[in-house]
Amino acid sequence: xxxxxxxxxxxxxxxxxxxxxxxxxxxxxxxxxxxxxxxxxxxxxxxxxxxxxxxxxxxxxxxxxxxxxxxxxxxxxxxxxxxxxxxxxxxxxxxxxxxxxxxxxxxxxxxxxxxxxxxxxxxxxxxxxxxxxxxxxxxxxxxxxxxxxxxxxxxxxxxxxxxxxxxxxxxxxxxxxxxxxxxxxxxx
Numbered sequence: 001x002x003x004x005x006x007x008x009x010x011x012x013x014x015x016x017x018x019x020x021x022x023x024x025x026x027x028x029x030x031x032x033x034x035x036x037x038x039x040x041x042x043x044x045x046x047x048x049x050x051x052x053x054x055x056x057x058x059x060x061x062x063x064x065x066x067x068x069x070x071x072x073x074x075x076x077x078x079x080x081x082x083x084x085x086x087x088x089x090x091x092x093x094x095x096x097x098x099x100x101x102x103x104x105x106x107x108x109x110x111x112x113x114x115x116x117x118x119x120x121x122x123x124x125x126x127x128x129x130x131x132x133x134x135x136x137x138x139x140x141x142x143x144x145x146x147x148x149x150x151x152x153x154x155x156x157x158x159x160x161x162x163x164x165x166x167x168x169x170x171x172x173x174x175x176x177x178x179x180x181x182x183x184x185x186x187x188x
Contacts, residue, residue: 009041015048016114030066117143
């Protein structure tokens, strides 16, 4: 019998908590999500990105308990007085770093849990390098170019029974959103 040179697909996961938190009804369950991811291959990198504020303490703990590395992004105030988190920039930096550190290559899988259109160019680049990219996000909150360029777009709404929990605490109310170019964006 000839030994197999094939290796199990390696999976790198990056979660933009602010983007997936836009849905006023559902919350992604990190424990169920990790189980779902484990079916795809060897989990080599699990990172979740949160705005560093009191409101995210409980979700950060939940994602950490599920085995994700937590990256807290300190908000800052721009010249107009608006608070910015720039989770997308920090997440993109750590994604690039993880691609190099894990020597990602053809056949590996990058799972981006975000609908943020800022990831479009890196998604397109990775797919052109034959690295599979799955974008997992709420359909109405996902930039159309991400849906087009990803190897696969998986609407979280389709995974409702498997991975989502209905939000219980609505004391903070829904996140304000604007519809830009046909998709929703969170107000930061």
